[in-house]
Amino acid sequence: MKKSTKLAFAFATLAGLVGTAAHAEQNKGGDMRDGSRWRLQKALKDSDGGITFDQFSEAMNPELKKILADNGGKVTVEQLAAALEKARFERMAKRMVERYDSKGEGVLTQEDVTAHQKKMFALFDKNNDGKIEKSELPKRGGRDHRQSEVE
Numbered sequence: 423m424k425k426s427t428k429l430a431f432a433f434a435t436l437a438g439l440v441g442t443a444a445h446a447e448q449n450k451g452g453d454m455r456d457g458s459r460w461r462l463q464k465a466l467k468d469s470d471g472g473i474t475f476d477q478f479s480e481a482m483n484p485e486l487k488k489i490l491a492d493n494g495g496k497v498t499v500e501q502l503a504a505a506l507e508k509a510r511f512e513r514m515a516k517r518m519v520e521r522y523d524s525k526g527e528g529v530l531t532q533e534d535v536t537a538h539q540k541k542m543f544a545l546f547d548k549n550n551d552g553k554i555e556k557s558e559l560p561k562r563g564g565r566d567h568r569q570s571e572v573e
Contacts, residue, residue: 458482485509 465473465481473481480487489497489505497505522534546554 461481462473462478465477469477489502492505493501519528519530522530522538524534524537543554544550546558546560548558
């Protein structure tokens with residue numbers, strides 16, 4: 423096998439693994455292969471019925487291509503980990519701002535955080551007595567599967 427073919431295959435494999443891991447992080451609970459399948463199905467819809475290597479490579483993980491481009495075509499484990507962590511936290515931050523930003527300004531203010539906390543407190547304080555008691559906390563198996571620290 424030619425060196426360029428081996429490199430292309432290695433790149434495609436790495437791109438698929440990184441893209442699948444990122445997709446699985448966003449969609450916890452799904453099979454990691456579902457992310458690759460979803461991206462390939464999207465690429466098929468966007469094409470003339472076939473996927474070229476370039477389309478495959480782009481579908482697997484455009485984020486990885488950007489990381490490589492930003493680092494002169496080579497990345498160390500540390501650089502890749504830092505870039506992936508940064509991207510993950512940026513996605514988390516974006517979701518937080520979208521969730522808390524009451525005015526739709528794209529920024530998070532103390533008032534937004536306080537308003538969100540008041541809504542959450544009201545949801546937990548089922549009897550409206552101004553305090554959250556142990557019996558008002560969510561039961562295990564709900565949205566948060568971790569056991570309450572109060573128990």
